Amino acid sequence: MGTILELRNVKRYFGIRSGGWMGGGGEKPLKAVDGASFSIASGSSFGVAGESGSGKSTMGKLILRLDRPTGGAIEFEGRDIGKLDAEGDAWYRTRVQAVFQDASGSLDPRMRISAIVAEPLEIHARTGPNRLGKIEIREKVEDMLAQVGLPKRVMDNYPHELSGGQKQRVAIARAMILEPTMLVLDEPVSALDVSIRAQVLNLLSDFQDRYGLTYLMISHDLATLGHVSSQLAVMYLGRIVEIGGTEDIYARALHPYTKALFRAMPLPDPNRKKSAPSLRGEIGSALDIPKGCRFCPRCDEAMPVCSDVDPELVDVGAGRRVACHLMSGPQFTKATHQRGSSE
Amino acid sequence: MTQASLLSVEDLRTYCYTRAGVVKAVDGVSFALERGDSLGLVGESGSGKSMTCNSILRLLPRPAARTVGGRVLWEGRDLLTLPEREMRRVRGREIGMILQDPLMSLNPVFTIGNQVGEPFRLRGAAKGRSDLREKVLDVLRQVHIPSPEARLSQYPFEFSGGMRQRTVAAIALAGSPGLLIADEPTTSLDVTIQDQFLRLLRELQEKTGMALILVTHDLGIVAETCNKVAVMYAGKIVEFGDVRQVLTSPSHPYTEALLKALPVPGTRQRRLYQIPGEPPNLLDPPAGCAFEPRCHRAMQACRNARPPIKKLSDGRQAACLALEAREVR
Numbered sequence: 001m002g003t004i005l006e007l008r009n010v011k012r013y014f015g016i017r018s019g020g021w022m023g024g025g026g027e028k029p030l031k032a033v034d035g036a037s038f039s040i041a042s043g044s045s046f047g048v049a050g051e052s053g054s055g056k057s058t059m060g061k062l063i064l065r066l067d068r069p070t071g072g073a074i075e076f077e078g079r080d081i082g083k084l085d086a087e088g089d090a091w092y093r094t095r096v097q098a099v100f101q102d103a104s105g106s107l108d109p110r111m112r113i114s115a116i117v118a119e120p121l122e123i124h125a126r127t128g129p130n131r132l133g134k135i136e137i138r139e140k141v142e143d144m145l146a147q148v149g150l151p152k153r154v155m156d157n158y159p160h161e162l163s164g165g166q167k168q169r170v171a172i173a174r175a176m177i178l179e180p181t182m183l184v185l186d187e188p189v190s191a192l193d194v195s196i197r198a199q200v201l202n203l204l205s206d207f208q209d210r211y212g213l214t215y216l217m218i219s220h221d222l223a224t225l226g227h228v229s230s231q232l233a234v235m236y237l238g239r240i241v242e243i244g245g246t247e248d249i250y251a252r253a254l255h256p257y258t259k260a261l262f263r264a265m266p267l268p269d270p271n272r273k274k275s276a277p278s279l280r281g282e283i284g285s286a287l288d289i290p291k292g293c294r295f296c297p298r299c300d301e302a303m304p305v306c307s308d309v310d311p312e313l314v315d316v317g318a319g320r321r322v323a324c325h326l327m328s329g330p331q332f333t334k335a336t337h338q339r340g341s342s343e
Numbered sequence: 344m345t346q347a348s349l350l351s352v353e354d355l356r357t358y359c360y361t362r363a364g365v366v367k368a369v370d371g372v373s374f375a376l377e378r379g380d381s382l383g384l385v386g387e388s389g390s391g392k393s394m395t396c397n398s399i400l401r402l403l404p405r406p407a408a409r410t411v412g413g414r415v416l417w418e419g420r421d422l423l424t425l426p427e428r429e430m431r432r433v434r435g436r437e438i439g440m441i442l443q444d445p446l447m448s449l450n451p452v453f454t455i456g457n458q459v460g461e462p463f464r465l466r467g468a469a470k471g472r473s474d475l476r477e478k479v480l481d482v483l484r485q486v487h488i489p490s491p492e493a494r495l496s497q498y499p500f501e502f503s504g505g506m507r508q509r510t511v512a513a514i515a516l517a518g519s520p521g522l523l524i525a526d527e528p529t530t531s532l533d534v535t536i537q538d539q540f541l542r543l544l545r546e547l548q549e550k551t552g553m554a555l556i557l558v559t560h561d562l563g564i565v566a567e568t569c570n571k572v573a574v575m576y577a578g579k580i581v582e583f584g585d586v587r588q589v590l591t592s593p594s595h596p597y598t599e600a601l602l603k604a605l606p607v608p609g610t611r612q613r614r615l616y617q618i619p620g621e622p623p624n625l626l627d628p629p630a631g632c633a634f635e636p637r638c639h640r641a642m643q644a645c646r647n648a649r650p651p652i653k654k655l656s657d658g659r660q661a662a663c664l665a666l667e668a669r670e671v672r
Contacts, residue, residue: 051533052504163621164388193387194560195622195637198604198615205614220534227606227615250608264538266563268602270587278538282503 004042004077004182004214005063009035011071012058016287030286032058034238035072037313040231042181045208045215047229047246049222049261053283054235056218060186063216064098065089077181094124097175101187103167107159114155117141117173124178140177148173148203165196169203176207182214189224201228222265226250234258237294238286240313244320254322257295293325301326348375348416349554350399350522355413357391357398360406366625368394368408370578373652376522376571381548381555383565383586385601386575387622392558395575396524399556400440401430418521435462439515443527445507448514449499455510456495459483462517482513486543505536509543516547526558541568562602566590574598577623577633580652584659595661596640632664640665 013029033055040046050056061067063074065081074081076092084092097120100106107116118141125132132140142152148169159167168188175183185204189197201224207213219225225232226246233243234257242255253259260279281298290296292307299306305325313323357369369391376382384392397403398410399422415422422433434440442448450458460469460479469475476495483491486509499507508528515523525544529537545568548555557568565572565586572589574582574597582595593599603616620637623629629636631646638645645664652662655670 051535165621193622194562194601194604195387195618198606198617201606202614202617222534223606223608226608260535262608264534265608266534266537266541266561266567267608268562268566268590268605270566270590272566278542279535280539282505282536283533 002042003039005216006039006075007036007059007063007072008075009037009072010059010062010069010074011035012055012062012067013070028287031238031289032286033062033069034289036233036235036240037072038231038233038240038243040182040214040216042214043208043212044231045217045229047225047232048216048218048235049220049225049232050235051220051283053237053286055238055286056235057186059235060098060184060216060218064096064184065092090124094178095180096182096184097178097180098184098186099168099171099175099188101190103164103171103191104159106171107167109159111158112155113145113150113157113159113162113170114138114141116159116170117144117177120174120178141173144173144177145170147176147207149199163196164192165199168192168196168200172200172203172207179211180213182216185215185217187219187221188217190219190221197224204228222261234261237284237289239294239323240321241295241323242321243313244318248318248320254316254320254327255295255324256299256301256326260298293323349378349380349418350376351414351416352395352399353414353416355395355398355410355415357394357403357408357410359394359408361626364626367578367628368625369398369410371413372575372578372580373413374573374580374583376554376556378521378554379548379552380571381545381557381569383569383572384556384558384575385560385562385565385572387560389577389622389625390575391578392575393526396440396526396556396558400434400438400524402434402440435515435520436466436518437521439518439520439523441508441511441515441523441525441528443530445504445511445531446499448511449507451499454496454498455483455502459510459513459517462514466518478517482517483510485516485547486510486513487539488513504532505539508532508540512540512543512547519551520553522554522556524556524558527560528557529559529564537564544568562590562605574601577625577628579633579649579662580660581634581663582659582661583652584661588657588659594655594659594666595663596638596665597634600637600639632662638665642668 010033012033013031015027016030017027036059048056062069081092118137121132121137121140150166150169154162189200192200208215217225217228229246232246232249233240236257242258249258253262263276264278279298284290284297292309293311296302296306303325311323311325313321314328315321316327353373355369355372359366359368372395386392399415410423456479459482460475463469463475463478469478480491488494488506488509502510529540532540541564544555559565569586572586573580576597582589582598589598593602600618604618606615618637623633631648632650635641635645642665650662650664652660653667654660
């Protein structure tokens, strides 16, 4: 399996005018994504977890070319997507497609379902050698709707006539119609009811088996990500704090933030005892990032070094990287043990 | 159900009258709550869980929705027949309510101190300004708002989502209600903030003995917060019982399927169990059991009539013919 997507130190800062009137104040950077590096293997599923404000959706937008990074580079199938010309852009959009959380918001209420699903084809297959005729487009749309499990009769419906689950199936059909190699899924099932969620997740996994698709799934829901993804990155205030094999992370989370996320996850097991206290405080502001570790103000295991030095994302073996001083070097490991035994 | 229950809902029916026809949003719901109980009301969107809560407090969107039958006995009085003047004393003072979106329940142009103080002022519960201030600070401390003195003069937009929801809880608690109805109170919150908020609810319950009705679609939240659970489907309670019993060995096929459809963290199954189809259209519900078209245990008899909810041998209640058949055997 080769690499399909690679991010190298990707940054997205937004300039925010701070204070002052009539342009009197200075510019302050809001660091939405602050140096993300990872690669995704072709045909795999990569999960990005984090709370609101962690930068996960901004990262999705950067990958979709809906926004441009202010630093670093994103490479897709060996090409730097920051340096695509108009033709390259059209190529990229046939290769990478997106499904968002709110299907009602992403489907035009005045278009019929058939037109919504056909639109990408009409844009991308209108010219050139792959030109499709009206009949061919209609056949493709019918076939795709069948593949996502929608009856033929919905073609003439409008989005408001469909249920939430059906609308999300339409969004998936529209994303799949160009036969892309990668889908960016931003909270694709969060708005759906539990009984519908499983249907959509199964549909996505069928598509992956059938077409060897690569998925990048962004979600706050660790249970869903654990089910879908083989690799997982946990983000906090613009940084990846832990990244590795999903099963390994579930078996033994290393970063204190990842551990806290797992503790906070509600499980339908009435016998589970929650003894550890919940994570205190709230996610900080991306305008005012702490000097040391970003998680330090909320961390139970913080040491003096944490408020001074920003930890690097370091390899801790078995393909896992963690940005935490507890993980870097024997002197810190010893300190943890002492702390642990005194509690 | 005994008369001694704190809250006893009996055969509650609330219908919505739409241009397309009548929707039986709440169709014969009965349950009872005791002091200190916390009931999880679970179900998918449209199952009638919010309508049940709004019917109890008589906060229905009129004239579209009307409670057409049943009784809501609160400390012996039927809330459905109470004059509006008296009902107003029940709302907020005896029964508190928290809604899903905290920003919608707070007024953007009044300070936090003003809004949290309102229930005290309306009741005339404070003796002068400084007493009111003390009372407001006290409830803000109860819901763990950091440095409440500095927060009194701030506006809702200056609060984070978690703090706003805790402020709404503070307002609901200001009347020291005997029952708190929380309708999806954590849906707009992050998991770590949700965890903080649910712990706060449990803590307040332990301290005051207040009963709780928690509306949610998340069985995980129910497992962590509640001692009783009612599973709703298409306007009816299909299973009711002790949380431990219902979640570890569900008896109704719908509860069973809901639990099976959840991804199990840490185990990467290739496919999830999926419930076929979609919830029924309530304008034209099936003649028999509403879950029958999606049910893996459906029998011929299920298509004829909606099964009534019945007590099972282990004390819980369920509405399922297949189950009754098994019980008899």
